[in-house]
Amino acid sequence: MSKSIRSFTPRETVSELDRYIIGQNKAKRAVSIALRNRWRRQQVAPELRDEIAPKNIILMGPTGCGKTEIARRLARLAQAPFVKVEATKFTEVGYVGRDVESMIRDLVSMSVKMVTEEAMEMVKGKAEEAARERLLQLLLPQPQREAPQMGAMPFNIHFEQDTATKNAEGDPEREETITKLKEMLDEGLLDNREVEVNVTANPGMPMVQMFGQTGMEDMASSIQDALSAAMGGNKSKRRKLKVPEALEILAQEEAQKLIDMDVVHQDAIERAEQAGIVFIDEIDKIAARDGGKGPDVSREGVQRDILPIVEGSTVATKHGHVKTDHILFIAAGAFHMSKPSDLIPELQGRFPIRVELDSLNQEDFERILTEPENALTKQYHALLGTENVELKFLSEGITAIAEMAAQANEMQENIGARRLYTVMEHLLEEISFTAPDQSGSAIDINRDLVEERLQSVLEQEDLSKYIL
DSSP: OOOOOOOOOHHHHHHHHHTTOOSOHHHHHHHHHHHHHHHHHHHSOHHHHTTOOOOOEEEEOOTTSSHHHHHHHHHHHHTOOEEEEEGGGBOOTTSSSBOTTHHHHHHHHHHHHHHHHHHHHHTHHHHHHHHHHHHHHHHSOOOOOOOOOTTOOHHHHHHHHHHHHHHHHHOHHHHHHHHHHHHHHHTTTTTTOEEEEEEEOOOOHHHHHHHHTTTOHHHHHHHHHHHHHHTTSSOEEEEEEEHHHHHHHHHHHHHHHHSOHHHHHHHHHHHHHHHOEEEEEOGGGGSOOTTOOSOOTTTHHHHHHHHHHHHOOEEEETTEEEEOTTOEEEEEEOOSSSOGGGSOHHHHHTOOEEEEOOOOOHHHHHHHHHSSTTOHHHHHHHHHHTTTOEEEEOHHHHHHHHHHHHHHHHHSOOOTTHHHHHHHHHHHHHHHHHGGGGTTOEEEEOHHHHHHHHHHHHHHHHHHTTOO
């Protein structure tokens, strides 16, 4: 079931990232080389393979410049397990809060989910066929036979059993009915019919949530599994469902029967160890500050706890022990109040590659609004298209939007490309509200419309910081 690391060349990786992220070529080159080095390591002789450690990366740049998106798109491209964690959520061991090992447990859980989905996809055909057979039995249950009387002769008992078996297996009328039901199921004629199915319940969630706040997720999960086993496993209840919903549930149950979860867990751990990516955001917020007094459990203490995981250690999870030696760590932060040298020296040495991302300007905003496959203009065009309203973003209108976003970032906090979300919502608020009443119309987004809708907003936001 395990899949090898996808072998994109650095140039292909950068090209794929360009489809969604504008600019930041230095960061794209750095992560593309790191991804290719993983594939190269797999081709090296086994005796040298374990000696090659990943070159972890620190991305430095203001908020909204694309740090998180680069890491997320890279993991999706490589089909690798990926988790994003906030460094500020962790505390030193022994204090209330999440311990740093939880990031590896989260990574393994994500890897198990990925491998399970792939395994279920491989047996999808067999599972669907088995589910159809079960569904047909629910739609046409076996005829109930009355139990023989206590005083009946043994011959009569055997005769009743033989007759029931014969009717169940070779009844021509029943087989003909099942054939007709199959045809009706294929044509969708049974979609509105309801059947009763057993649905497995998932008890114990409050316990997981209670323990999860103190960094004891695996302990809570183990306790929950033990209690569930002691009470006879997960309980199930009968529910009435439409045929398509019932078929989907039955297919999932059949797929679970066809896959070996021990093999899934083994493959998932291997994938997490060899291809996992952990993105540690806001790492600049745990840099030690000069003049700090008392225990700093959320800063230098967290750095000391992160260090052995990044260096390479073994973390115990409910799926097995995981080695972190070859997991790729990508850290990110704005570093406007601190600098990478404020981190403890040992941790600095484990992030040898440092890339500074550029701040976004008006020209970048114009490209962001038009070039990516998920550009905001394309999103709003599709959203309002559902109301039969056609939005036409003229080039002069896009330029005006970019100007307003850049101006807002200069006047207030610089939040990068996230400013475009605010600007676009203010611009299209009235159109979105009245869209159901304007079905069949076409609206041009030009400079005059942009300035009319956004100029007053800029003035109000500029004055708002002087008002108590």
